Amino acid sequence: MSSKLSTFICQNCGTETSQYFGKCLNCNSWNSIVEEIKSKRSRHQNIKNNKKSISFNEISSKKISRFTSGFREFDRVLGGGIVPGSVVLLGGEPGIGKSTIVLQSAGKISLNEKVLYITAEESLEQVKIRWERLNQNSIDLKIFAETNLSLIIEEIKSVNPSFAIIDSIQAIHNHEMESSPGSVSQVRACSSELQNLAKDNNIALLIIGHVTKDGALAGPKTLEHLVDTVINFEGDNISSHRLLRSIKNRFGSTFEIGIFEMLEEGLREIKNPSSIFTNKENISGVTTTITNEGTRPLAVDIQALVNKTFYSNPRRTTTGISINRLHQILAVIEKHVGIKLSEFDCYIATGGGFEINDPSSDLGVAISILSSLKNIPALASTSFIGELGLSGQVRKSNNLRTKIEEAVRLGIKNIIVPKLEEELNNNFQNLINIKEISNIKEAVDYSFSK
Numbered sequence: 126m127s128s129k130l131s132t133f134i135c136q137n138c139g140t141e142t143s144q145y146f147g148k149c150l151n152c153n154s155w156n157s158i159v160e161e162i163k164s165k166r167s168r169h170q171n172i173k174n175n176k177k178s179i180s181f182n183e184i185s186s187k188k189i190s191r192f193t194s195g196f197r198e199f200d201r202v203l204g205g206g207i208v209p210g211s212v213v214l215l216g217g218e219p220g221i222g223k224s225t226i227v228l229q230s231a232g233k234i235s236l237n238e239k240v241l242y243i244t245a246e247e248s249l250e251q252v253k254i255r256w257e258r259l260n261q262n263s264i265d266l267k268i269f270a271e272t273n274l275s276l277i278i279e280e281i282k283s284v285n286p287s288f289a290i291i292d293s294i295q296a297i298h299n300h301e302m303e304s305s306p307g308s309v310s311q312v313r314a315c316s317s318e319l320q321n322l323a324k325d326n327n328i329a330l331l332i333i334g335h336v337t338k339d340g341a342l343a344g345p346k347t348l349e350h351l352v353d354t355v356i357n358f359e360g361d362n363i364s365s366h367r368l369l370r371s372i373k374n375r376f377g378s379t380f381e382i383g384i385f386e387m388l389e390e391g392l393r394e395i396k397n398p399s400s401i402f403t404n405k406e407n408i409s410g411v412t413t414t415i416t417n418e419g420t421r422p423l424a425v426d427i428q429a430l431v432n433k434t435f436y437s438n439p440r441r442t443t444t445g446i447s448i449n450r451l452h453q454i455l456a457v458i459e460k461h462v463g464i465k466l467s468e469f470d471c472y473i474a475t476g477g478g479f480e481i482n483d484p485s486s487d488l489g490v491a492i493s494i495l496s497s498l499k500n501i502p503a504l505a506s507t508s509f510i511g512e513l514g515l516s517g518q519v520r521k522s523n524n525l526r527t528k529i530e531e532a533v534r535l536g537i538k539n540i541i542v543p544k545l546e547e548e549l550n551n552n553f554q555n556l557i558n559i560k561e562i563s564n565i566k567e568a569v570d571y572s573f574s575k
Contacts, residue, residue: 133158137337139309139346161304189376192287192329195233198384198394199226201421202356202369204377207234207288210327211376212320214349216334216342217358222367223333225255226358226385226392227290232261238287239265241280245272245296259391272306274299274315278322286328291319293333294348307335316348349373360387366401366477367392371419380482381419399424399535402476407505410497413537414489414509415528416481422524422531424508426476427486429493434470445475446490454491454513461517461565462495469498485522487513488541491565492572503572507539508532517564519543526552533557541568 133142136159138152148155191206200206203213217223224247231240240263244252249270269280274297281289291297297315298306305311316332323330332352334342342349342357349355355373360366369383384395395401402425403413410429415422427446434440443451451473455466473490475481488511496503503509510528511519521543522528529549532540539558550559562568 131160134161134309136309139313159304159308161302161308161310192234192238194230196226196230196383196385196394197396199230199369201419202371202374202377202381202383203354204371204374204381207329208353208376209287209329210324211329211354212323212352213329213331213354213356214334214342214352215331215356215358216336218336218360221358221360222385222387222392223358224292225259225387226367226369227292227331227333228252228255229259229261229391231266231288231290232256232259232263234288235263235266239284241267241269241284241286241289242292243269243271243277243280243290244292245270246293258389261391272297274318278318281322281328282326285326288329288331289323291330291332293335294319295335313347316351320351364477366395378419382421399531402426402479403535404476405506407502409500409502410493412489412493412496412503412509413507414481414486415531416483416486417524417528418483420527422527423479424531424535424537425479425481425486427489427493428474428476429490429497430472431466431469431494431497432472434468436470439467440470440472442471443473445478445480446473446486450484450487451490453515454487454494457513457515457517457565458491458494462569464495464498466494466498483522484512485510485528487511488519488565488568492568495569495573499573501573504539504574506537507541507572508537509568509572510540510542511562511568513565517566519562519564519568525549529553529557529559541571 133145135149135157137154137157140149140151146158149157189208191208193206194200215223231242234240249268252268267284271277294312294316295307298311299314302310302314319330336342353375357370357372359368359370365387367385367387371379371381373379384398385392386395402423404426412427413424414427415424441448441451458464459466471494489509491513492503492509510522512522514520525542526549529540533556541560541562544561544563553559560571
């Protein structure tokens with residue numbers, strides 16, 4: 126009897142079937158099922174278990190000790206630094222700078238810790254060329270070019286580094302499996318082996334992963350559940366700015382962001398990101414809002430262009446803001462301000478194309494639309510914060526204290542916010558002019574009264 130069997134695995138979602146289908150029955154993707162050969166394993170294995178269940182009182186808790194990545198922005202996203210024994214997954218588009226930021230960080234970490242950089246996609250000579258371009262310094266950094274998982278594990282055990290980097294997981298293969306590198310089975314098996322190695326030897330491990338054409342991390346979803354932290358490296362081919370965004374973090378807050386700029390000599394962290402997304406312009410159609418990304422407040426310009434339409438259906442286009450939110454804001458303006466916008470095209474863009482997910486930017490979007498329509502600048506040196514309700518009310522915003530503090534730090538003179546607690550208002554009374562409103566009509570009257 127043959128000791129091998131065939132299974133059919135979807136390369137998109139990881140679903141396994143016993144026969145081939147042109148379309149995956151789970152994720153409905155076409156031509157994503159690939160045949161893979163697996164070896165039969167005995168179901169009866171002698172497992173020695175010396176562990177026993179214990180109560181919480183018997184568990185000794187230790188304070189998490191971290192070491193720095195060399196970048197304050199990177200440390201912020203990680204929750205304060207790298208935790209020994211943790212596994213971090215870093216994903217991003219091709220050419221976005223994943224290998225660059227990791228190599229720069231490896232050089233900085235090696236000044237205090239032992240670091241092993243495993244390159245499975247490039248030769249040692251190619252890594253050396255990038256290293257010379259980045260002009261970095263290192264003390265205890267070793268480079269190892271290999272794609273075989275067994276040899277990589279042996280090298281990690283031999284070197285016993287404090288921090289190890291795998292670049293990338295899709296290029297590594299386990300010779301005990303007959304599937305090709307990058308397949309769901311290979312990625313799952315290699316990641317599991319490396320995770321066990323990191324936990325057993327208290328080695329911080331950073332794994333670089335590829336992304337699909339939709340921008341999601343390639344490989345099975347279990348890969349993201351397996352690791353402690355998932356980070357996306359975002360950007361585009363036109364702008365030099367890069368965003369490091371945490372999607373999952375067992376040791377810190379999620380959706381924290383770090384901002385970098387790609388230069389000829391590598392990545393440089395941006396210490397005052399609000400200066401990138403706002404120009405402090407007092408022109409029609411432009412307002413400033415303050416949004417929270419993770420624990421960080423950011424000032425972002427919102428630009429609007431409202432023009433008479435030449436189409437039966439007016440155009441609605443957004444950059445950095447959800448199109449559905451724009452439709453909702455336009456409906457609130459029509460209903461509660463009494464301005465008919467169905468005869469106008471409306472274009473909305475955020476400063477630098479920054480993607481805003483905080484609903485407290487609704488008020489800034491609404492005022493910028495009305496400013497462009499009236500061709501009148503809104504109140505100068507003003508920030509607009511508040512979520513618009515469907516009844517026209519301005520709802521309370523989260524983290525309002527940090528947003529007001531950011532406005533004060535940037536030298537903004539006025540801020541329009543929902544109703545505040547008396548204590549919060551008194552704290553900023555002499556630092557900034559705070560205008561409290563309860564509905565959009567009050568905001569419009571105040572914004573265009575001077």
